[in-house]
Amino acid sequence: xxxxxxLQLIFLAVGVLFFLPGLGAVHLFDWDEINxxxxxxxxxxxxxxxxxxxxxxxxxxxxxxxxxxxxxxxTMFGVGEFAARLPNALCGILTLWVLYRIGDxxxxxxxxxxWALAYFGSILPHLYFRxxxxxxxxxxxxxLGLHALVTLVQCDPHRPSGTLNARSDGRAALVGLFLGLAxxxxxxxGVLIPVLVLTTYWAMGRFQPVLKWRRIAIIAFATLLTAGxxxxxxxxxxxxxxxxxxxxxxxxxxxxxxAGHGGFFGYHFVVLLIGCFPASVFALQELLxxxxxxxxxxxxxxxxxxxxxxxxxxxxxVVKTKIVHYSSLCYFPLTYLxxxxxxxxxxxxxxxxxxxxxxxxxxxxxxxxxxxxxFVGINIDVIKPLFAxxxxxxxxxDADVHWSGIEAMAGVLLLAALAVAxxxxxxxxxxxxxxxxxxxTALFITTAxxxxxxxxxxxxxxxAIEFFEEQQGETCYVITKNYKSYAQLFYTRKEPVTDPRAHxxxxxLYGDIGRPVYVVCKITSAxxxxxxxxLTEIQRKNGFVFFKRDP
Numbered sequence: 001x002x003x004x005x006x007l008q009l010i011f012l013a014v015g016v017l018f019f020l021p022g023l024g025a026v027h028l029f030d031w032d033e034i035n036x037x038x039x040x041x042x043x044x045x046x047x048x049x050x051x052x053x054x055x056x057x058x059x060x061x062x063x064x065x066x067x068x069x070x071x072x073x074x075t076m077f078g079v080g081e082f083a084a085r086l087p088n089a090l091c092g093i094l095t096l097w098v099l100y101r102i103g104d105x106x107x108x109x110x111x112x113x114x115w116a117l118a119y120f121g122s123i124l125p126h127l128y129f130r131x132x133x134x135x136x137x138x139x140x141x142x143x144l145g146l147h148a149l150v151t152l153v154q155c156d157p158h159r160p161s162g163t164l165n166a167r168s169d170g171r172a173a174l175v176g177l178f179l180g181l182a183x184x185x186x187x188x189x190g191v192l193i194p195v196l197v198l199t200t201y202w203a204m205g206r207f208q209p210v211l212k213w214r215r216i217a218i219i220a221f222a223t224l225l226t227a228g229x230x231x232x233x234x235x236x237x238x239x240x241x242x243x244x245x246x247x248x249x250x251x252x253x254x255x256x257x258x259a260g261h262g263g264f265f266g267y268h269f270v271v272l273l274i275g276c277f278p279a280s281v282f283a284l285q286e287l288l289x290x291x292x293x294x295x296x297x298x299x300x301x302x303x304x305x306x307x308x309x310x311x312x313x314x315x316x317x318v319v320k321t322k323i324v325h326y327s328s329l330c331y332f333p334l335t336y337l338x339x340x341x342x343x344x345x346x347x348x349x350x351x352x353x354x355x356x357x358x359x360x361x362x363x364x365x366x367x368x369x370x371x372x373x374x375f376v377g378i379n380i381d382v383i384k385p386l387f388a389x390x391x392x393x394x395x396x397x398d399a400d401v402h403w404s405g406i407e408a409m410a411g412v413l414l415l416a417a418l419a420v421a422x423x424x425x426x427x428x429x430x431x432x433x434x435x436x437x438x439x440x441t442a443l444f445i446t447t448a449x450x451x452x453x454x455x456x457x458x459x460x461x462x463x464a465i466e467f468f469e470e471q472q473g474e475t476c477y478v479i480t481k482n483y484k485s486y487a488q489l490f491y492t493r494k495e496p497v498t499d500p501r502a503h504x505x506x507x508x509l510y511g512d513i514g515r516p517v518y519v520v521c522k523i524t525s526a527x528x529x530x531x532x533x534x535l536t537e538i539q540r541k542n543g544f545v546f547f548k549r550d551p
Contacts, residue, residue: 015093024082060245092129121438145178176222370411395543
């Protein structure tokens, strides 16, 4: 096996090789990718980095740290998809290195290697590092804060004195720093989750003290200092608007199926089982039949990871708004549990057990899906009756998206990886089998992105995006009607608003305007929008209808 230093370099190189190429190959997706990228773009062109804005109005749904990263990237590389997604690619490279380092410290370099491999070679954990959403950095900050907290609680007596060790106040400050950064990324849930995890751990220990009050005070102070570095300035400059707006946004997400993103209670269980394949299969085995640990510290750390997993999973199962990435913090404990099982297989040279069957079934279903879809795309009329009651989706299917059948190679690649892993397992080459299944899945993800993501975007939004791009440089107003989007802001490269009436839809539709107004709606509301006497329909394409009002 390579040395520790070489393994770190390998994971850094793998991260660069897999996460950086192709970041700008496809348009950003509405909402979450375009939303944050637009805030970052407005920071760059206005020079106002202190207050997040969308459409040049205050934005109260998220703190600004991630948008600062994107704005810095845009300052260096220009406004575009590559710059918007680059922060998460860098987060992916850093995460692989962090997992190896922490895993090595906890259980040795084999475990560190397997933990990083499990994360890298699972579908959603890998995919998110190629996106422009906020969660990868948020999750990493919480994980680093929790790791520092666990180290603090364990009070490892073997750490040398005089270093930043488990007994030092510096470790407590480090906990607060990371949790404060999490709060600056996505809000107080960055503290809520660690508090719930610590409280659960404390309760399971029969409420025996786990931290000195001094350390708790240091953590709280460091968290407040870090988060307050922006929040206090914003409060002094703009009053409580952000706090009030953010609070009511969280209430809406907790109490209602916000923006139509609802789902059943077990939604995130299914997302994690399928989305975190193949690590989820090994993690499930580890949850159902725990591996006996060698030391009490290892047992204790496993307990922390299990608590984190269930706290996040149950918390976002209760929340009524269901979105795939809400449970993404589970990726860390899930891949940890998978790595524990993989380490047992690696060191004991034992087979997978029943996991081998579940890997084969679930993996084959996923592979067949990616094999079948291209041929459905070639014969798109076959599935149109399924969407007869959804005119917008039906019109989406008319998009000029070309399928050749070669796209099925992504699914074939996953099937091949499963077959090779199965064959190696049958020859008792369990280590090689592990590398084959996770390495093969990583290649499958890359191939699937290459063949599928542009085509998916072609059906879902490209007609509207291309229309918005056509208006770049024209002195005009562009709005959407009866559906929410941020694409008209980012892809028209909207300039700062100088006339406050530009935010008044009534004025844009009926007022005394001095420039053209373009209005975009979905086909489901075309009759309603078309009845506005000032508008003239100019185009229909793939479920979107475009209108114009001349001055």
